[in-house]
Amino acid sequence: MATVNFRLRSKANKNVSIKVYLSLERGNVIELNTGFTINPKDWSKDTDRPKQNNTENKLIFNNLKKLESFLYNNLNTDLGNSILIDTFWLDSKIVDCFDRVVTTDTGLLINHTQSIIDNANTRKIRTNGGFKIGLSKSTIKNYTLFKNIIKEYQTVTKKQIRFIEISKPFADKFTNWLINSKEYSNNYAGKQLEILKTVCIDAEKHEIKINPYSKVIQHFRESDKDRYIQTLSFEELEQIKNTDYSDLEQLKEFKKTNPELTKNLSLTPETLDNARNWILISCEIGQRGGDLLKITNENIRYKGGNMYLDIIQQKTNKSVTIGIIAPHVIEIIENNLPKEIPHQKLNEYSKVVCKMAGIIEVVKGTKLNTETNRKELGNYPKYELIASHCFRRSFASNYYKKIPTAVLIGITGHSKESLFLTYINKREDKDANADLFMKFYEDINKDKKPEMKLIKNGTND
Template identity: 80%
Template sequence: MAKIKFLLQSKSENSQIYIRVSISQKVSIKKKTGFTINSKDWSETTGLPKQNNPENKKLSNNLKKLDPFVIGNLNNDLAGGVLIDAYWLENQINNCFKRVVKTDTGLLINHIQYILDNANTRKVRTNGGVKIGLSKETIKNYTVFKNIVLEYQNTIKKQIQFIEITNTFVDKFTNWLVNTKKYSSNTTGRELQILKTVCIDAEKNEILITPYSKTIQHFGESDKDRYIQTLSFEELQQIKNTDYSDLEQLKEFKKTNPELTKNLSLTPETLDNARNWILIGCEIGQRGGDLLKITNENIRYKGGNMYLDIIQQKTNKSVTIGIIAPHVIEIIENNLPKEIPHQKLNEYSKVVCKLAGIVEVVKGTKLNTETNRKELGNYPKHELIASHCFRRSFASNYYKKIPTAVLIGITGHSKESLFLTYINKREDKDSNADLFMKFYEDLNKDKTPEMKLIKNGTND
């Protein structure tokens, strides 16, 4: 049975009080409690401060509080396979008295904060070399991860040390993310990937980590479990041809669709504006944040052709899109839509699509506002349309019609495998071979056939 003992290691007027936990005859760990006392006020008989003044009585009560706290957690963690060492004991002391150790670099939460504090000067590798500063999206992901770790620490009632991030820890953390937080496979996999990244970064900063933490496996949804929504060329034509100018129809629609139209101003102008963003978005293949920032300054002409030059916010990549669809050229030149908040565009897009008759019931995931979690089910398609569908629509509609390398150059994906995952397609090697043969035929179709000399086997 484990035993707790408090002791001093000096005879000074300001002696540190230590706690020693004896787990067995051969295994014991010892740490400073953070409390100090004049050695003359220490009782070797009781192993506690003498009860000769109010201050010593209070100190004695604190130590008596720590004793059962450590023993209780020790029993639980031994049963759970948790590593019991000096780091563990230090965490118990800090948690018992609710101390925050802001200077301890061995704490996971502190290194996440270190990354956030230095976000604007961190070096990031890109396809073009190295850039300085984390993107807004990356900073957001680290901030979310930090809050998740803080919540998990509150659940397990201890601060997480890097040295504790073992296979057992990751299994428990994964179980909590999936079963308690109800996170999807994609979200859980992303948080585990960030955990692994933080551990590797900590080691680069000479912080001791476990070998396992560098091999943490992250995951996502399998192809059969992924449901993406896109707007086909036919559906885009429906949206383009729908008349949104009937005010009586809009009033009736708002009345019969209160949830869909809540907090929206349904006017011909607002719906035309959203429709134009949809039509442009499905033709240029950019993220919603980049789409909504397009102005006349992004437009240029060369040889009578229209081009859009965009620097993607997420990746800092510079991409150029050639605009050839007549209806999109007309919108950009004569009726460039006004910027609206990203979330508003998502809300208006659902209305635009329903009014256009895009109401087929499809399988997909939809946010449950009560649980704040996405739920898989069968829903009318318009309810699942948002700005991220525009970029996927572009990629899906033009896949196999335009060489994948050209599409990747427009969407900004770093490699073909990511692009194919994005549109939920497997690599089609026959398609690549077919494209090669088609291009080969096009290259050689105007060439004059070469005359060949055929020998007849004689000297004549």
């Protein structure tokens, strides 16, 4: 049985460090400084605790009691989860117990990552139009998740990671751990390497010495053949538009026969119509879910009898204008603009809306396994794979080659065509580009009258 106790290692007539030692089994003892000091004359040999002969010693006594209880509680939890109990573990628990701010060592990867998070609202970000101030919420979240992954990796390696040590062998071992031990997808593992590289480059800008290799760390994504994206075709959107969600008996029966799909959802004609309207709008305007759900009447304007939607994209800070021409979308916006709902709720309702509309074809794709918290490739009914990010892709895919790509990019906000094509899993079609040029050329010149030309026959007649 593990035991926690305290002792002094010096009998000098001055304040000395109070040590905590954790005995896990015979011969396996971990000892560290608690951060507290005391004069040996105020230490009780009988209790291995401070004598409670003055206010200061009483405070130290209570702090050691707090630490002892904290360590026992965490030991029970972490041993049950098969977490390695070592010096690194004990040091982190001492810090956590007293919420101490550790003196920053700028050479440590985790410290600079935390610095980026702490200063997120004042960081300058380069944009197409110059710079903006402040990281987006999603970017801060990505840095926070990355920091937690690094903390876990440090626990495994029993070593804090320094920038100078981020070499090719380190990157290879870290990649192997991400994919084989953590079983992250190629996309997610590659994203962590991309963030690692970004943090290293940022550290160098702050005059922190880094390993030169860290600036050329190779990150990766799934290959095109391994990517499975889901979109709603014009025909499927027509099915959704024409489905009747008002039959209360039908909704009651649907909820009864689909308990997992409808769990925690209020299945009413109003909630389903609201989700349906968000889907129909989204597939015609090509915006991210966060921007979509913030649309109000203030984003709508009219000019020359036409409807326009003006949005400033949260992620890129780009100002985008979309012309609304689909009659059913104009009707929704003017007469029944949907109410804002949480992003995750829209994802959940969308699956119900799609299943009720008959979007049940079995397709190949990736779906989250809630037990392993990992996405798994398989064959699933299409409605199970539909979420808000599919709507933006539907817009881009449905109108690709029907409308010039440059126009679509201006609406979706992609910075270049290659990113747009990757987004919809398409390769550049040079013949299609040539065909499109010829079509526009013909349209430009269709009203021009043919010109008569005098052709010389080579004689003076």
